[in-house]
Amino acid sequence: MTLPSIYVEHNPSPAKLDVIGVYDWPIWKKGVSSFPWHYDQAETCYLLKGRVIVTPEGGEPVEIGRRDLVTFPAGLTCTWEILESVEKHYAFDA
16 A cells, blocks of 8 residues: 655745745644644645654654645645644645
8 A cells, every 4th residue: 555645845936836826825823742633635735934744654754844835645644743833824625
């Protein structure tokens, strides 16, 4: 069985962010913490600040931070470890 992959794009172009409408998405904030999470649907997010290690169940840790555009696939079960308070724009796929 193939594990769902977390896709990280470091420093996407301002034009790309504008085209996908990142700055119109809601904002989520959370302080330093660790918690399990499951994605029922895919999520794309853009980190405005913070640093996080997301470890997929049975997979390798993925570090994400400021100015990263990240896609979490539907079906992903993981643990979030927030190392520096996070502020991110996010959107779920319909």
